[in-house]
Structure formats: structure tokens, C-alpha cells
Amino acid sequence: MELDNEQQVQQAVHALTDLLENGQDDDFMTEFMTLHDFEKGQVYASFSKNIREVAWRVMDDETLATVFDNLEGDAEEVVDLLQEVPPQKGANILVEMFADNEADLFQAMPARLASTYLALMPDREAQEIRNLIKYEDQTAGALMATEYLAVAAGSVVKDVLAQVKKQAEEAESIIYVYVVDEKHRLVGIVSLRDLLTHPDEMTIESITNTRVISVKAGDDQKEVAQVVADYNFFAIPVTDDDQHLLGIITVDDIVDVIDEEAVEEYSGLAAVDVSDTDDSPWHSALKRMPWFLALLVLGLISVALVASFEHTIRQAPILAAFIMVIAGIAGNAGTQSLALAVRHFGSSTDKSFWKNLISELLSSFVLAILAGVVLFGFVFLWQDNEGLALAVALSATVAILLSALLAYLVPAALRKVNLDPALVNGPLVQTVVDWAAILVYFGIATSMLNEFIGK
Amino acid sequence: MELDNEQQVQQAVHALTDLLENGQDDDFMTEFMTLHDFEKGQVYASFSKNIREVAWRVMDDETLATVFDNLEGDAEEVVDLLQEVPPQKGANILVEMFADNEADLFQAMPARLASTYLALMPDREAQEIRNLIKYEDQTAGALMATEYLAVAAGSVVKDVLAQVKKQAEEAESIIYVYVVDEKHRLVGIVSLRDLLTHPDEMTIESITNTRVISVKAGDDQKEVAQVVADYNFFAIPVTDDDQHLLGIITVDDIVDVIDEEAVEEYSGLAAVDVSDTDDSPWHSALKRMPWFLALLVLGLISVALVASFEHTIRQAPILAAFIMVIAGIAGNAGTQSLALAVRHFGSSTDKSFWKNLISELLSSFVLAILAGVVLFGFVFLWQDNEGLALAVALSATVAILLSALLAYLVPAALRKVNLDPALVNGPLVQTVVDWAAILVYFGIATSMLNEFIGK
Incomplete structure (x- = not known):
């Protein structure tokens, strides 16, 4: 399976490289967009440096953000790739990325580089990132994305569904909609499933689950993973101590946490780091x-x-x-x-x-x-x-x-x-x-x- | 956190026990339904045997299926709980359960008991289970659920959305809709996100991703987990060698697999089983x-x-x-x-x-x-x-x-x-x-x- 993926990625890299070299930029983009998000990252990283120089010029910021959201490996290596594009373009890409991935990159880059990017961002975005990177590594705060769907208590199903449709492109997950009060405190959760199966004019309250399971921003990622694994959630909301909704953690990040913790414990027991597989x-x-x-x-x-x-x-x-x-x-x-x-x-x-x-x-x-x-x-x-x-x-x-x-x-x-x-x-x-x-x-x-x- | 959950469950068990003892069956059901699915399982298992004798009589088959879908611990213990209800009721519960959990129970029970339940089921259900339990443990086939949303190529967005709404209650996951040809071969995947953000009359083909990543029923669960973790999928389709769609594996089951494999490797290294934490x-x-x-x-x-x-x-x-x-x-x-x-x-x-x-x-x-x-x-x-x-x-x-x-x-x-x-x-x-x-x-x-x- 692993091999199939590698072969597919290599084929895609060759085909896409040919298109760019022949100046078929539109065909390149059409072809590139058929890739899965994960593959977009793999393929971009596998391009030669020369091809990347052309590729980022052809791609829009949003597509590049998807690429950078899906790059694997050390955050330091991703930062290196980001520095291949001019600072303003880099800042644009960071803004378009999911906040949790964006924060990871900021935490991996030298302070001077971070300042440069922050200065080139809209103020609100820069402030949001400053808030996010203050969370300690391996806490819920460091894991969470800030792209979630929140609606005010009192809405009706139809309006919420309209909002879901509008925000679907940006949110990290549309499986749950979070209901907040006027102070943005989390009061309940509605599942998309319930939205789809209830009449348009029903008030959101009647289908809101108010027994909310949430975690605090300072909670250890291991405990968060345990809760998500136990409850079989697709996402869990993160709040501060006063129940203000700060963000959500999706299950794909939980999968990474469980894997990371397991490798850490295993490596610890054997006194050897088993996470790097292709060292000399x-x-x-x-x-x-x-x-x-x-x-x-x-x-x-x-x-x-x-x-x-x-x-x-x-x-x-x-x-x-x-x-x-x-x-x-x-x-x-x-x-x-x-x-x-x-x-x-x-x-x-x-x-x-x-x-x-x-x-x-x-x-x-x-x-x-x-x-x-x-x-x-x-x-x-x-x-x-x-x-x-x-x-x-x-x-x-x-x-x-x-x-x-x-x-x-x-x-x-x-x-x-x-x-x-x-x-x-x-x-x-x-x-x-x-x-x-x-x-x-x-x-x-x-x-x-x-x-x-x-x- | 763990403690909070334990305390909550204990409180719920006490309150619900009181309601049943006072004959307030309706209040019991209303209260029970406010619990998260995971808690429904925890609470039911924590009831005294006498209370369970009353509880299963009060609950409908569907609610009991949710309870049994969410019982933790050895499948053998779950089978013991299932045997507390009469055979016909037990068979009804099994039919209402998700196929992957149902298959787990069948694999854990003695052959005679399995025959009893199969004989009490509708023929189609019994046949489906016979097909499922033939897959070897720790393969994709053993993990998959058969409750998924499949639509024929050629449908339009509006009709597919209507189908999603209709089947939303039963499907294990409504995040992806699977597009199949007339021979039920998997030809593409549509995300609910795309369904919600495209015009009603658009044909499903135009938003179908045909670069399908799927696994074969015989694939090792470890490899399946790797693919889902890499691609950040919420679910992955399972096919036979001729691409016929057999089922889906959702990410919550993948979380369990990763955890299980990690515990296994860790236990192996130390020559001690670390998975049981409350042994004498x-x-x-x-x-x-x-x-x-x-x-x-x-x-x-x-x-x-x-x-x-x-x-x-x-x-x-x-x-x-x-x-x-x-x-x-x-x-x-x-x-x-x-x-x-x-x-x-x-x-x-x-x-x-x-x-x-x-x-x-x-x-x-x-x-x-x-x-x-x-x-x-x-x-x-x-x-x-x-x-x-x-x-x-x-x-x-x-x-x-x-x-x-x-x-x-x-x-x-x-x-x-x-x-x-x-x-x-x-x-x-x-x-x-x-x-x-x-x-x-x-x-x-x-x-x-x-x-x-x-x-």
C-alpha cells in the first residue's frame, strides 16, 4: 500500500513536471487539483527546487495553503519550503492555512522570521496567531484549530444550515455546529446529521445537545486523545476556564497524537528513538x-x-x-x-x-x-x-x-x-x-x- | 478528566436507578436519552443486574442497540450482558447494531449461541453477518461496517441530499457518499461538504472524486490505519478484489486500532501485557x-x-x-x-x-x-x-x-x-x-x- 502511494506520487510528480516544463500551466493546475490534499503536499515536496519555483507562481494562495497544510515531516523543513516564496506570499499562505498548522510553523521558525510574517499579515490574523502560539506544546491549545462553525442560541434549523453551507469551505470540520451564548460561551452542540433530519423551522435549541463534553486549552494532549477515543467523537471543542469557545480539535489530529505518544513510550522503553526510519x-x-x-x-x-x-x-x-x-x-x-x-x-x-x-x-x-x-x-x-x-x-x-x-x-x-x-x-x-x-x-x-x- | 467522567456516570446510574425503582419509566427514558452514546454503554454496564432486568424491558431495541454498540471491554463480557435478555430480543438488538460491532460479538460467542441468534434473525441479516464473520481478525474486513451511503452514478445533487437525509439515521458516517456503478463497483466519492455547497440540479459526476483511495477486505488493519492517518480521512471504503464496495471503516475504529497496535508492541517489548489496568x-x-x-x-x-x-x-x-x-x-x-x-x-x-x-x-x-x-x-x-x-x-x-x-x-x-x-x-x-x-x-x-x- 505504502508502495502504491509512493509510485502514484512519483508518477504525478513526473507528469506535472512535464506540464510545467511545456508551459501548460492551466493543465498543470487542473491535474494538480485532482490530487488528494495529502498527495498535494507529497507531490509539492517531491518537485525539484526549480519546478517549485515555477509551481508556486502558478498556484493561488488557497491551493498553496492546502499544500502547506498537508506537508509531512519536521515543521523546520516546512518552514524551509515556505521561505522559497517571497515574504508577502508566504504571509498570505500562512493566513489561508488552518490555524493549528499555521501555529506549528510559527513555533518552528526563528523569532525574526516570525516577526516578518506577522508584520505582513492583517492585524486580526496576526493577533489570532499570537494568541495561539502562547499555548504550551502538547496541550489542547496547541492542537486546536480556530476554524469552526458557531451559531447563536435561538437560530432555526434553516438558518443554521444556510450558515453551514456558507462556511463549509473554511471550517476544519462541518460535522458539528457549536451553539454559543452572547458572550461566546459554549452552551451546546448540534450535529450536522440532526440539522439535516429535522424540519427547517425548528429552533436549534430543540436539537441541541447541552451535555457538552469539552476540554480546556491547557489540558494535556494525551488526556484529550483519551476523551475523543472513548466517546468516538469526530471533533472536540476547546474552551478557556470560563467556557468561552476557543477552537476545536479534529480526530485526524488526535490520530497523530496517539501515534506520537505511542512512539514516545516505545522509544522510551527501549532507549532508542524509533520515529526516524531513514537515517544513515x-x-x-x-x-x-x-x-x-x-x-x-x-x-x-x-x-x-x-x-x-x-x-x-x-x-x-x-x-x-x-x-x-x-x-x-x-x-x-x-x-x-x-x-x-x-x-x-x-x-x-x-x-x-x-x-x-x-x-x-x-x-x-x-x-x-x-x-x-x-x-x-x-x-x-x-x-x-x-x-x-x-x-x-x-x-x-x-x-x-x-x-x-x-x-x-x-x-x-x-x-x-x-x-x-x-x-x-x-x-x-x-x-x-x-x-x-x-x-x-x-x-x-x-x-x-x-x-x-x-x- | 477520567475522574469527572466516572463521577458523572456514577451520578447518572444513581439517578436512573431511582427513577426505575419509583416506576417512572418515561422519565427514565427521557433522562437516559440525554446521555452521550458512549455514556449509555457505561451506565447500562454499571447498573446492578436487577436494574438491568427492568431497564431492558423499558428500552426499545434501537436504544439497546446503541447501548451494546458502545459497551467497552471484552466482547465476551458484552455477550454475557446480551444473554441477560431473551434470545429473540437479543437477536433484534444484534440486527439494530452496527455490523462491525455485531460481527465482533458473533465472533466472541460460542457456536451454539451464534446459531440460535442467527435462526431468530431475518434471513438477509443473518446472511450478511455470515459474510462478515468470515473475515480474519485484524483485517479491514473484520473492521468494516456495512452501513454506508451509496448512490448510483448519474444522480443529481438534490436527490443525493434527499437520500442522505433519509439514511442519515442508519449510516455509520454521513461525511462521505459513495458512488457505485450498476454492479456495485466503487467508482467515486462525494463529500457531504461538496453536496451542501453545490447547486441542487448539478449531476453528481461533476463533484465526484474518482481518485478513490480504498482498501481491500483482506488488508491488515495496521496498513489501513496508516492510510487513514496519512490522508486524514474520516472514513475509508473497503472493496473486494474486483472493486465491489463491501463496507466502510470509520476513523473512530482506526483510533482503536492504532491504540491496540501500540499497546501490543509496547507489551511485546517489555514481555508484559499492559492493556489490563485493573487486575488483582x-x-x-x-x-x-x-x-x-x-x-x-x-x-x-x-x-x-x-x-x-x-x-x-x-x-x-x-x-x-x-x-x-x-x-x-x-x-x-x-x-x-x-x-x-x-x-x-x-x-x-x-x-x-x-x-x-x-x-x-x-x-x-x-x-x-x-x-x-x-x-x-x-x-x-x-x-x-x-x-x-x-x-x-x-x-x-x-x-x-x-x-x-x-x-x-x-x-x-x-x-x-x-x-x-x-x-x-x-x-x-x-x-x-x-x-x-x-x-x-x-x-x-x-x-x-x-x-x-x-x-
Whole structure:
């Protein structure tokens, strides 16, 4: 499927390039307009720079706005493309774009460039954008578009439908119409479906749903996504603290949020950014290097820890054989606890924190006891040495409980001080668990040395 | 936010329960209908069994269908609720439900129960469901609803709008109208937006987009989700191999797919199912136990491997200090490679497999050399023993490369034999890398023993 799309885009790029090179500008536009909006962005970005120089001259501002609304990739790259057109034309394109995409570009551009564009815009548009870009990244405010359909309470169906028809071209979504009071406070929602299926002269009140589900501009995008996913909405309104309607977030942006959050959590767990797929090996290695080096250096601490027990190992070399399984099984339990903690914190409140922690510890306790029993049995049967078996089993049990506690508490502590818990990743947990396991195991083994040595 | 919703639902459950207990059935229905569809499901499931016994008698089939369309949780649990109503009523509810949700329930129920319901349905409905449930899980066919708006080519705007109004109640989505030929083959799509903004007498052809993006019923849900996410569609049509229109998939189902796939991949990496959040500690431990035990037993193999080098360790106990950092850093590299492999395979074709593998190996090679240099420096400075330093550095380099190869090849091999690559998880990679690291390290150390011993 992916391939089909790529092939189609390449074909379109060739055909459209030919038309422009032959001076068939009108045919070019006719052909270009048959593309899906998403493809318009893909095709424009795939044109050679020379062709783009001609293409933007042929296209009207509105079409270019559709192109820029649909360009994928980093906002920085989109800004680069925007700078290929003269500043005034760039400003016009920005004005025609959907406000959420426009705000994204403003947030990605250098302050000086932003000032230039703002100065070239109508005052009202410039003010609107200044309002939008003040919202923090990853909040509802940063996601919302300001192109929505609002009608006053008291209208009748026929008039609202007329307004829908008039504004249909500009609104980001016409599936819902928002009913506001005289102070632009959101009081209800009417679906286009209801508008179409009720008599022309009916008042809008009688088909308005006043149990409005909305989000606040400061709400985290993750929570917003959860609400939209739960309720199966196509769009959700965004208000300020006094219920004034500020904008709407459409489900296509929610899809992107869910994808983005998933990639972030997954990357966090593995300590590698999986979002870039076409880096060169060298770039990919450079990106992985910071975590890799950090984990290597932290790993060296475990070397020093084991070395400090060299005396014990000298007396009982067989001890060296068990440290990896103890650290390994504790690390696995820790990774599992971490995964559960990261996912659960995402959707739970402080209130349930201790409940979750205790539940997780109880669950780990069951696994820890199980591991202890299995290891005791294995070591006892293999080495016929109950002292050694006890030391190994006890160490594993303690280490597993410690690692679960650690994997649960550290992300929570980070969140408390407003750091991203995704900083704690699977390999990091494994490394720290290694230290704990070494200390617990060799500590217990050294103190029990007389119990099993020489047996 | 989550909490708000919970509180609201609890309040609604109390108020509605009171109304039913006081015999105010009409008020109950009026109140119930003010709820959002999603809440209708939540509230119904939260009623006590006794109240549900009354509630389903008060509600009409259509309202109950909305309830069952919006019940969350396992399909098995929904089937249990459905069995609380008499078979004929249950069959009526199923008929009124959206076909995709209905098919989910049929797939979750025992064959005998399914036959009962099918026998109680009108023949046409029963046949439709038999057609739907033959699609494999996680394909476009299994996701699609059959309630869509199709019009014949040749209609005019006015007539199509009239049809939209007539069918608006039943269709899953009225945002797009699908244009089909006389053999029900999909030839184009018209958006409701275009219908509303064009003159009544215009022919539908002139506003039909014939560059239709559709998916095949057998396509994987992940690929479908990618297309919908890329194109920002609200719905996508599903066809058979001859372009016959079979159904549509709406974006709310795509949101669920993206969420489901993300949870699956994340759970896979951590070797723990993170999708259930309210299990008891005991259940949670039971669920984690299979992987935990498997990894423990596999970990015992590493014990035996280290023990087989007991002679070497006896001669140079310091060797024991480095095995954890070598296995650890190789495991980290392996986890990173695995994460990249799982994500990339998801969206790449066989063609790019070798390209990806070579790119991944080159990238790991850079990291492996780096680890070798750091470890050589550290061991040399600390122990002043270049033989030992060389053995440690060389082992780390080889182990990292091996683990990257392994983390990339094993998921690919699983996919080749049609097993889910999510079977390979982070902890498993770490365990297998442990073996490789032990063999490589103690193998190299044993053969170089004379180079560094006694220094």
C-alpha cells in the first residue's frame, strides 16, 4: 500500500513536471487539483527546487495553503519550503492555512522570521496567531484549530444550515455546529446529521445537545486523545476556564497524537528513538550514542562493585555463575514493572498511586517467591549445597522486590519534579537493577560464606 | 478528566436507578436519552443486574442497540450482558447494531449461541453477518461496517441530499457518499461538504472524486490505519478484489486500532501485557508468570555456561567482574535493534529488509567499536593489564555485533514462518545475548589466559 502511494506520487510528480516544463500551466493546475490534499503536499515536496519555483507562481494562495497544510515531516523543513516564496506570499499562505498548522510553523521558525510574517499579515490574523502560539506544546491549545462553525442560541434549523453551507469551505470540520451564548460561551452542540433530519423551522435549541463534553486549552494532549477515543467523537471543542469557545480539535489530529505518544513510550522503553526510519547508519549511531555511552559508564560501576567482592569470588568461584541469572530475572521483573508504571501513570491520578504501587509489589512478591523456590531447587539439586542454594534463592527474591520498587518509584519521582518519566528506560532499569543485585547477592553470599564453602 | 467522567456516570446510574425503582419509566427514558452514546454503554454496564432486568424491558431495541454498540471491554463480557435478555430480543438488538460491532460479538460467542441468534434473525441479516464473520481478525474486513451511503452514478445533487437525509439515521458516517456503478463497483466519492455547497440540479459526476483511495477486505488493519492517518480521512471504503464496495471503516475504529497496535508492541517489548489496568495482584502475577518462568529457566542456561568456565574464573577471579557489563551493553544494543526492527518491519517491505539489516549492523558496528575503546581504556588504566583490557574490549565488540544481528534476524525469521515477531521481547533478547556474551567473553579470555594472568 505504502508502495502504491509512493509510485502514484512519483508518477504525478513526473507528469506535472512535464506540464510545467511545456508551459501548460492551466493543465498543470487542473491535474494538480485532482490530487488528494495529502498527495498535494507529497507531490509539492517531491518537485525539484526549480519546478517549485515555477509551481508556486502558478498556484493561488488557497491551493498553496492546502499544500502547506498537508506537508509531512519536521515543521523546520516546512518552514524551509515556505521561505522559497517571497515574504508577502508566504504571509498570505500562512493566513489561508488552518490555524493549528499555521501555529506549528510559527513555533518552528526563528523569532525574526516570525516577526516578518506577522508584520505582513492583517492585524486580526496576526493577533489570532499570537494568541495561539502562547499555548504550551502538547496541550489542547496547541492542537486546536480556530476554524469552526458557531451559531447563536435561538437560530432555526434553516438558518443554521444556510450558515453551514456558507462556511463549509473554511471550517476544519462541518460535522458539528457549536451553539454559543452572547458572550461566546459554549452552551451546546448540534450535529450536522440532526440539522439535516429535522424540519427547517425548528429552533436549534430543540436539537441541541447541552451535555457538552469539552476540554480546556491547557489540558494535556494525551488526556484529550483519551476523551475523543472513548466517546468516538469526530471533533472536540476547546474552551478557556470560563467556557468561552476557543477552537476545536479534529480526530485526524488526535490520530497523530496517539501515534506520537505511542512512539514516545516505545522509544522510551527501549532507549532508542524509533520515529526516524531513514537515517544513515552513522546518524543513527550518533543518535543512539548518548544513551549507549551513559549506560556503558553506569555499567562500569557494576564492574567495580563485583570487583570489590573479588575476595569472596576467589573463595567460591561458583558464585560467579549465579549473578547473571539473579540480575537478569530481577531486571526482567523491573522492566515489566516499569512498563506497567509508565502506562498506568498515563491514565491514573495521584489517588490511585499507592494502590497501584502496593498492587504491583504484591504481584512482584508472588513472582519473587516463585523465583526463589525454582532457584533453590535448581541449585540444591545441581550442587547439593543447601547453603549456596539458600544464598542464591534469597538474593533473587530480595533483588526482584527491590527492582519492582525501583521501576515504580523512580518514574513517579521524576513526574513529581516535572521530568519526563520516559527518561527511565528498560536498559537503565536493567543497569541499576544490576547494581542492586550485585550488592544484595554478594552481600548475602559473603555473610553466609561459612555456610556453604568447602561443602 | 477520567475522574469527572466516572463521577458523572456514577451520578447518572444513581439517578436512573431511582427513577426505575419509583416506576417512572418515561422519565427514565427521557433522562437516559440525554446521555452521550458512549455514556449509555457505561451506565447500562454499571447498573446492578436487577436494574438491568427492568431497564431492558423499558428500552426499545434501537436504544439497546446503541447501548451494546458502545459497551467497552471484552466482547465476551458484552455477550454475557446480551444473554441477560431473551434470545429473540437479543437477536433484534444484534440486527439494530452496527455490523462491525455485531460481527465482533458473533465472533466472541460460542457456536451454539451464534446459531440460535442467527435462526431468530431475518434471513438477509443473518446472511450478511455470515459474510462478515468470515473475515480474519485484524483485517479491514473484520473492521468494516456495512452501513454506508451509496448512490448510483448519474444522480443529481438534490436527490443525493434527499437520500442522505433519509439514511442519515442508519449510516455509520454521513461525511462521505459513495458512488457505485450498476454492479456495485466503487467508482467515486462525494463529500457531504461538496453536496451542501453545490447547486441542487448539478449531476453528481461533476463533484465526484474518482481518485478513490480504498482498501481491500483482506488488508491488515495496521496498513489501513496508516492510510487513514496519512490522508486524514474520516472514513475509508473497503472493496473486494474486483472493486465491489463491501463496507466502510470509520476513523473512530482506526483510533482503536492504532491504540491496540501500540499497546501490543509496547507489551511485546517489555514481555508484559499492559492493556489490563485493573487486575488483582494475584491475576497480574499469574499473567506475567509464563514469560517470567520461561526467562528464569533460560537464565539457568547462562548459569551452566558460566559454571563451565569455573576453571578459568578460579585462575583469574577478576574476570567475573566484567561479564555483567559486557552482557549488559550488548543487551542494550540488542534491545535498541529489536525496537527498531519491530517498528520498521511494521511498515517496510521485503525489498528493504537487507538494506535495513546492513544499515543496522553498520550503526551497531560504530557503537561496538566505541564500547571496545572505552572498555580497553578503563580496564587498562584500572588494572594496568593490556592483555585483560584487550580480552574485555574484544569480547564487548563481538558481543554487541552478535546481539544486533540476533535482535534483527530473529523477529524477521518469525515473520517469515508467520509467527508474531512480538514473541521476541526485550528481556528475551537480553537473556539470549547473555549466553552469547558468556561464550564470547570466557572463550576469548580462556584462550588469552596466558597473556594477562599473573601480570
